[in-house]
Amino acid sequence: MTDAHTTGPFIAAIDQGTTSSRCIIFDKDGRIVSVDQKEHEQIFPKPGWVEHNATEIWENVQEVVAGSVVKAGITAADVKAIGITNQRETTLLWDKNTGEPVHNAIVWQDTRTDALCKELGRNVGQDRFRRETGLPLASYFAGPKVRWLLDNVEGLRERAERGDILFGTMDSWVIWNLTGGTEGGVHVTDVTNASRTLLMNLHTMAWDDKILASMDIPAAVLPEIRSSAEVYGTAKDGVLAGVPVASALGDQQAALFGQTCFSEGEAKSTYGTGTFMLMNTGETPVNSYNGLLTTVGYRIGDQKPVYALEGSIAVTGSLVQWMRDQMGLINSAAEIETLASSVEDNGGAYFVPAFSGLFAPYWRSDARGVIAGLTRYVTKAHIARAVLEATAWQTREITDAMTKDSGVELTALKVDGGMTSNNLLMQTLADFLDAPVVRPMVAETTCLGAAYAAGLAVGFWPDTDALRANWRRAAEWTPRMDADSRDREYKSWLKAVERTMGWIEDEE
Numbered sequence: 470m471t472d473a474h475t476t477g478p479f480i481a482a483i484d485q486g487t488t489s490s491r492c493i494i495f496d497k498d499g500r501i502v503s504v505d506q507k508e509h510e511q512i513f514p515k516p517g518w519v520e521h522n523a524t525e526i527w528e529n530v531q532e533v534v535a536g537s538v539v540k541a542g543i544t545a546a547d548v549k550a551i552g553i554t555n556q557r558e559t560t561l562l563w564d565k566n567t568g569e570p571v572h573n574a575i576v577w578q579d580t581r582t583d584a585l586c587k588e589l590g591r592n593v594g595q596d597r598f599r600r601e602t603g604l605p606l607a608s609y610f611a612g613p614k615v616r617w618l619l620d621n622v623e624g625l626r627e628r629a630e631r632g633d634i635l636f637g638t639m640d641s642w643v644i645w646n647l648t649g650g651t652e653g654g655v656h657v658t659d660v661t662n663a664s665r666t667l668l669m670n671l672h673t674m675a676w677d678d679k680i681l682a683s684m685d686i687p688a689a690v691l692p693e694i695r696s697s698a699e700v701y702g703t704a705k706d707g708v709l710a711g712v713p714v715a716s717a718l719g720d721q722q723a724a725l726f727g728q729t730c731f732s733e734g735e736a737k738s739t740y741g742t743g744t745f746m747l748m749n750t751g752e753t754p755v756n757s758y759n760g761l762l763t764t765v766g767y768r769i770g771d772q773k774p775v776y777a778l779e780g781s782i783a784v785t786g787s788l789v790q791w792m793r794d795q796m797g798l799i800n801s802a803a804e805i806e807t808l809a810s811s812v813e814d815n816g817g818a819y820f821v822p823a824f825s826g827l828f829a830p831y832w833r834s835d836a837r838g839v840i841a842g843l844t845r846y847v848t849k850a851h852i853a854r855a856v857l858e859a860t861a862w863q864t865r866e867i868t869d870a871m872t873k874d875s876g877v878e879l880t881a882l883k884v885d886g887g888m889t890s891n892n893l894l895m896q897t898l899a900d901f902l903d904a905p906v907v908r909p910m911v912a913e914t915t916c917l918g919a920a921y922a923a924g925l926a927v928g929f930w931p932d933t934d935a936l937r938a939n940w941r942r943a944a945e946w947t948p949r950m951d952a953d954s955r956d957r958e959y960k961s962w963l964k965a966v967e968r969t970m971g972w973i974e975d976e977e
């Protein structure tokens with residue numbers, strides 16, 4: 470039921486994430502009224518391959534939307550808009566006549582397109598992609614995954630060229646289904662999601678014909694690129710039938726929006742399956758010379774797009790999951806804090822979780838995970854500590870690169886995401902960054918950002934200033950580590966990172 474102090478109307482935000490889908494109902498003060506969430510299967514067909522069943526995902530989305538509406542005790546009439554946010558880059562092709570996916574979705578962590586990316590680099594050139602799209606040529610992004618599907622699913626290329634096949638990241642898939650699917654569903658994506666495909670020109674905000682040709686991807690499969698905050702259509706069926714679908718943002722951009730980082734130089738870091746730090750760089754794209762991505766932060770209606778620099782880390786929370794599920798060293802994610810707190814330090818061990826290669830600032834697909842510095846002294850508690858430190862050191866490498874690229878010194882870091890409930894990790898982060906780390910009252914900033922964008926689109930909130938007023942600090946960690954220890958430990962971490970590189974040979 471709704472909180473006694475909460476009266477409608479409301480905004481519903483759907484977050485289609487890597488491990489789960491959730492729906493959160495928010496009130497006008499940006500407070501959570503209800504939440505419903507459901508996990509989906511992670512499919513690992515081969516080493517380095519990660520897939521999702523998109524039909525399962527759409528069923529889960531419908532379930533959590535219904536669940537959150539029931540828990541809130543409201544009806545569609547109380548909901549002014551639906552906002553969408555999603556795991557980015559995860560790639561799906563489906564048949565527009567049947568609504569059936571032609572293959573499982575290929576997840577952002579999947580490395581099967583490594584060889585293809587190397588080939589494209591040789592034939593087309595790395596620089597061209599960086600210049601036009603803001604991204605390095607890497608298996609992380611959607612474009613090469615589309616090409617892989619067209620090359621590997623029998624008969625697909627002909628169907629795609631005939632115009633029967635639609636491509637989308639999870640935002641497009643959810644919006645198409647929500648707005649009617651085969652019965653007139655709208656095929657759109659927003660600028661933030663499109664900026665993760667390697668196919669959108671960052672300067673024109675349109676699909677880049679030359680890049681499409683070099684990747685051999687037919688334009689017929691592509692969704693229309695729209696802003697992040699506007700009405701794309703209305704929900705056709707289900708408990709929210711008739712409600713406008715009014716925003717879409719990749720989840721990390723949504724978190725930037727939810728953390729109200731609306732001014733140049735403001736940054737946030739989200740600690741979930743992976744970790745993604747974004748800094749608002751204003752209305753002009755900033756090129757990175759230090760391994761970051763240039764991406765679209767958001768675009769509200771027909772206003773100018775706002776750009777961001779991003780540091781992406783592939784493996785953080787998923788390393789904790791791996792410790793739990795594959796290693797059996799902990800029973801729950803939260804237990805890693807108890808285990809790691811039972812020792813004073815890492816016992817000399819450093820864990821570099823390059824499971825999907827290394828993302829920012831290295832972009833090395835030939836790297837694989839390493840635990841360095843092992844001696845018989847090291848216990849599972851030291852490894853637990855090294856696991857948490859890995860997240861903090863990887864963040865430090867990103868903040869160093871951000872400072873070099875933007876010239877902005879980090880004065881404090883706004884954080885959110887599932888891992889921020891770990892106090893030891895947050896303290897370690899403040900220590901390694903030598904800067905305060907602050908967490909807002911509403912830790913669900915991803916959904917909040919999608920709700921804010923949808924609310925702006927339908928006039929539920931007047932402007933971004935009204936949203937800023939909702940941001941409140943809940944917790945803060947300040948640095949306690951001496952500079953000598955920090956520098957010494959950082960050096961050891963960087964040595965361990967070097968050991969991960971070159972593990973995968975070209976022919977593998």
Ligand SMILES: Nc1ncnc2c1ncn2[C@@H]1O[C@H](COP(=O)(O)OP(=O)(O)O)[C@@H](O)[C@H]1O
Pocket residue numbers: 486487488489740741742743785786787788789790802803804805806886887888890891
């Ligand atoms: N107390 C904790 N300590 C460390 N990691 C945690 C803790 N609680 C959750 N996690 C990790 O956080 C991730 C879940 O966070 P969430 O923000 O829900 O992720 P996502 O949106 O990527 O699915 C999981 O990978 C989990 O292992």
Ligand SMILES: O=P(O)(O)OC[C@H](O)CO
Pocket residue numbers: 485486487488555556557558577719720721741742743
């Ligand atoms: O679903 P998350 O929170 O793990 O986020 C995934 C990112 O969008 C990948 O780029």
